[in-house]
Each structure stands twice: as structure tokens, then as C-alpha cells.
Amino acid sequence: MTALLAAQGLSVGHGKRVVAAGLSFALEAGQVLCLLGPNGGGKTTLLRTLLGLIPPLAGEVRLEAAPLASLSRREVAHRLAYVPQAAPGGFAYAAREVVAMGRAARLPLLAAPGARDHALAEAALDRLGIAHLAHRPVTELSGGERQLVLIARALVQDARCLVLDEPTASLDFGNQALVLREVRALAVRDGLAVLMTTHHPDHALLVADAAMLLHGGAMTGPMPPADLITPPRLRAAYGVDAVVGALATPQGERLVCAPLVAPP
Numbered sequence: 102m103t104a105l106l107a108a109q110g111l112s113v114g115h116g117k118r119v120v121a122a123g124l125s126f127a128l129e130a131g132q133v134l135c136l137l138g139p140n141g142g143g144k145t146t147l148l149r150t151l152l153g154l155i156p157p158l159a160g161e162v163r164l165e166a167a168p169l170a171s172l173s174r175r176e177v178a179h180r181l182a183y184v185p186q187a188a189p190g191g192f193a194y195a196a197r198e199v200v201a202m203g204r205a206a207r208l209p210l211l212a213a214p215g216a217r218d219h220a221l222a223e224a225a226l227d228r229l230g231i232a233h234l235a236h237r238p239v240t241e242l243s244g245g246e247r248q249l250v251l252i253a254r255a256l257v258q259d260a261r262c263l264v265l266d267e268p269t270a271s272l273d274f275g276n277q278a279l280v281l282r283e284v285r286a287l288a289v290r291d292g293l294a295v296l297m298t299t300h301h302p303d304h305a306l307l308v309a310d311a312a313m314l315l316h317g318g319a320m321t322g323p324m325p326p327a328d329l330i331t332p333p334r335l336r337a338a339y340g341v342d343a344v345v346g347a348l349a350t351p352q353g354e355r356l357v358c359a360p361l362v363a364p365p
């Protein structure tokens with residue numbers, strides 16, 4: 102199967118400064134790939150390189166087999182949709198307007214979204230279970246609701262690959278579970294290729310088919326999350342002792358990861 106998003110021998114960085122080198126992975130339709138790593142490890146730098154916002158310092162990114170460097174911004178947007186973190190603030194547009202803006206790459210230059218685009222926006226809101234928010238200003242939504250609106254905006258872009266930057270950041274426990282369930286569904290039900298960054302090894306264990314760890318200028322993986330997320334690797338990357346163990350759940354046994362905090 103052709104990878105929808107792939108990197109080969111990629112070096113990423115800023116100016117001449119290499120942040121990480123020798124990065125390779127391939128992401129196929131229907132898969133969730135999680136990118137883990139400590140603060141400053143280079144996750145955002147890698148994402149920005151994959152989106153074509155900063156040039157690779159070496160190696161190559163391919164989108165649906167085409168070299169990223171050969172694609173226009175519009176061609177990139179047809180293949181890959183980006184979901185940023187749902188920061189508060191911004192303009193008080195209605196959720197359906199924000200989602201319809203995701204159609205921009207599919208419209209003629211400078212054209213405003215039309216009736217069909219708004220219908221697609223409402224279908225995407227419905228698909229994510231937030232149709233009731235369509236007319237609410239996004240500035241009045243909770244963090245979790247805003248994150249789902251941004252995912253809906255990416256969906257109407259109609260790209261086969263979705264890249265999410267810490268989609269559970271600043272969400273409460275319930276909203277984290279809600280967003281993770283949708284991320285998994287987008288891969289399994291809709292066949293999208295999903296790359297997401299996260300600070301939670303547990304989230305990779307929960308939803309990812311494969312995970313990779315960016316730390317110290319190099320990447321470990323991709324490999325099955327259960328193979329990647331081990332106490333020695335977590336200690337090396339995050340400087341913390343942790344346990345990883347199986348927990349019986351109503352859906353069967355699953356691995357969970359918990360940090361150990363030394364008693365004071």
C-alpha cells in the first residue's frame with residue numbers, strides 16, 4: 102500500500118541548526134501514528150516540516166508518493182489537513198462558519214463558501230456529534246468543543262491525511278476521551294491516515310497503531326506503542342521513573358503507563 106505521508110532520512114531544524122536528523126516513517130490509510138517527545142524535542146519542528154512550512158535540512162517528505170517540494174500549497178492542502186491546538190480567543194465566528202473555512206483549498210481563488218460548502222460543514226459537525234453547536238460563536242465554546250470544531254474544519258478539506266498538534270492539550274479528562282475516540286474513528290471508520298503529537302504516552306497506548314519518540318536529536322520508532330513505551334525509554338526521554346502494566350477493562354486488557362513520584 103502506498104503511504105499517504107512518508108519521511109525518508111529527514112533532518113529538521115531552523116536555519117542551519119539541526120534539531121533532529123535521520124527521521125523516517127511511513128503512514129498509511131486507516132492508521133494512527135503518535136509522535137511523542139519531551140518539550141523542545143522537535144515535535145513542532147517536525148510537524149512544520151511535514152506541512153511544508155519550513156524546508157527540510159536533508160532528506161525528503163512525500164505526500165501520496167509525490168515529493169512535498171514538488172507540490173503547490175493548494176496541492177498540499179488537498180492531501181493533508183492540519184488541526185492546530187484549540188487556543189482560546191480569536192474572532193467570534195459561528196462554528197459552522199469556521200468549519201466552512203476549511204473548504205478554502207477546494208474553492209476557486211477568493212471565492213466565499215457557498216450552500217454546498219455550508220452543507221458539508223454541517224455534515225462534518227454532525228459527524229463529530231456537535232451539530233447543535235453550529236450557530237454558537239466559537240469564542241463561547243469549551244476547549245473540547247473548539248477542538249472538535251477544528252477537526253471538523255480539517256475534515257471538510259477532504260484530505261486523506263490528518264495531522265493534529267496535541268489535540269488533547271488543555272482538555273479535561275472527559276474531553277480528552279471524546280477527542281481520542283474521534284481520532285480513532287477517523288482512522289478506523291473513515292480510513293484517514295492520522296498523525297498526532299501528544300505528551301501522554303497513555304494516549305499512544307490507547308489509540309495508536311504505531312508510535313515514535315523524538316528525543317535528543319533522533320527518533321525511536323515507529324513501532325507498536327507497547328514496544329516503544331517502556332520504563333527505560335520514558336526515563337531517558339522524560340527523566341522520570343514510570344511503570345507500564347496491563348489493566349483489565351470492560352473492553353479487555355490494555356496497557357497503561359503511570360509516572361512514579363518519589364515520596365517527599
Ligand SMILES: Nc1ncnc2c1ncn2[C@@H]1O[C@H](COP(=O)(O)OP(=O)(O)OP(=O)(O)O)[C@@H](O)[C@H]1O
Nearest residue numbers: 115116118120138139140141142143144145146147
Ligand atoms: N522558530 C524557531 N527558530 C529557532 N529555533 C526554534 C524555533 N522554534 C523552535 N526552535 C527550537 O527548536 C527546538 C525544538 O523545538 P520544538 O518547538 O520543535 O519542540 P517541541 O517538541 O514541539 O516542544 P514542545 O513539546 O515544548 O511543544 C528547541 O530547541 C527550540 O528552541
